[in-house]
Amino acid sequence: MIKKQKKITFDIKNTIYDINYILSILPHKQPFIFVDKIIESTDNHVVGIKAVTINEPFFVGHFPNEPIMPGVLLIEAIAQVGCIFVLSKVDDPKKYYTYLLKIDKTKFKKKVVPGDIIIFKLNLLKPIRRNIINMHGYGYVNNNIVVETELIAKISKI
Numbered sequence: 001m002i003k004k005q006k007k008i009t010f011d012i013k014n015t016i017y018d019i020n021y022i023l024s025i026l027p028h029k030q031p032f033i034f035v036d037k038i039i040e041s042t043d044n045h046v047v048g049i050k051a052v053t054i055n056e057p058f059f060v061g062h063f064p065n066e067p068i069m070p071g072v073l074l075i076e077a078i079a080q081v082g083c084i085f086v087l088s089k090v091d092d093p094k095k096y097y098t099y100l101l102k103i104d105k106t107k108f109k110k111k112v113v114p115g116d117i118i119i120f121k122l123n124l125l126k127p128i129r130r131n132i133i134n135m136h137g138y139g140y141v142n143n144n145i146v147v148e149t150e151l152i153a154k155i156s157k158i
Contacts, residue, residue: 008143010047010119014039022084025093031057034077035120038084045123048081054114069112074147075103078137081120086133086155095158098133102152110146112139118146131155 017038026033040047052069059067079100087093112118122137131154139147 008121008140010039010121012039012049012117012119016041017084017088025087026080026083027097028080032076033080034073035080035084038081039119041085041088043124045121046081046085047122048077048084048120050077050118050120052112052114052116052118056114059114067114069116071106071108071147074108074112074118074139075106075149077118078120078122078139078147078149079151079153082122082133082135082137082151082153085122085124085135086128086153089128090155096155097158098153098155100151100153101132102150104150104152106147106149108147110141110144112141112146116141122151125150128155 015037019036022035035048035050038046038048054067058070058073062068062070083098086098087096090096119140120137122135125134125136133153133155136150138145
């Protein structure tokens with residue numbers, strides 16, 4: 001029996017962290033920023049948004065006749081949302097990097113194409129211990145899961 005997916009709702013007009021804050025704490029720079037804003041953040045979860053446009057540089061070579069956002073970049077986007085979550089919890093986030101240690105249980109369910117707005121939701125699976133972060137993340141487009149994964153990362157002082 002197939003479980004019916006529970007409808008999720010997010011206030012995408014809400015902004016906790018805008019792109020200026022994101023650029024100030026992430027070590028990544030354009031064109032390698034894959035999150036536009038954070039709309040929710042609690043002690044246990046974070047929600048971020050990426051608006052996918054045809055102007056993304058990867059669309060030039062990734063199926064030019066049928067542009068699709070590469071799966072590896074969906075994972076990178078989820079990781080960046082998780083990184084913002086973690087860096088927002090430390091004093092002076094510019095003094096830290098977050099490194100992926102493991103990507104597990106990843107599933108790609110639908111294509112992501114120009115014009116889509118992806119909502120990423122990550123939940124902390126365990127309390128952060130010894131600078132190790134374990135999160136489960138989803139990407140949604142039009143209330144449908146397009147990607148899900150588990151990530152383990154480490155936060156390190158520069």
